[in-house]
Amino acid sequence: MKTLIASLLLLGGLLGAGQANAAIDVYTFDSDAQEQTFRELTKELRCPKCQNQDIADSNAGLAKDLRDKTYQMVRDGKNKEEVVDYMVARYGNFILYDPPLMASTLILWLGPLLVIVIGAATVVVRSRRAPAATKRMNNALSEEERRRLAELLKEEEKQ
Missing domain, CATH: 1.10.8.640 (Cytochrome C biogenesis protein)
Incomplete structure (x- = not known):
């Protein structure tokens, strides 16, 4: 040792x-x-x-x-x-x-800004489309399907 x-x-x-x-x-x-x-x-x-x-x-x-x-x-x-x-x-x-800042280095300066703008535009477009998609989904159900869905939800609440 x-x-x-x-x-x-x-x-x-x-x-x-x-x-x-x-x-x-x-x-x-x-x-x-x-x-x-x-x-x-x-x-x-x-x-x-x-x-x-x-x-x-x-x-x-x-x-x-x-x-x-x-x-x-x-x-x-x-x-x-x-x-x-x-x-x-x-x-x-x-x-x-x-x-x-020159033509050859323009992407270095504008690249981060471009990524932020594209990301923000994507968020805005997707958030505007979400309510429309939900509305289309609700309209896609027939009256019978809505009634059945309501029954299933009531049964779920009882349990």
Whole structure:
């Protein structure tokens, strides 16, 4: 039992040591403005591989390459728009969390609204048809069938 506990503690210590040696990217900047621009850009650019993470948080190799390229461009004096334009030219509008309103991205902007309108129209149409269907069903019964239905309902209430 003691050897099992010792083995588990040793294993836990080794796993923890591996985490402590994880690589952390360190970027140095000439000014605070450059660092701020870099931080904003890495939060605004989506990782093309991970799809739902920005390049600041992604551990993918491609995200590291994009962070390095962003760092290089910011250090070279490129402004935010120039870096974004470069990334969009290379990876398309998908790299942006907030794509611009253009013909090619129109479905992204109007899609949710279209789904809501279609859903609301479906609810309205179905709710208007329901009373008419009930009325048709009531008219479909003959006088004899209505009398028989009333008798069956009375018997059901007595039980």
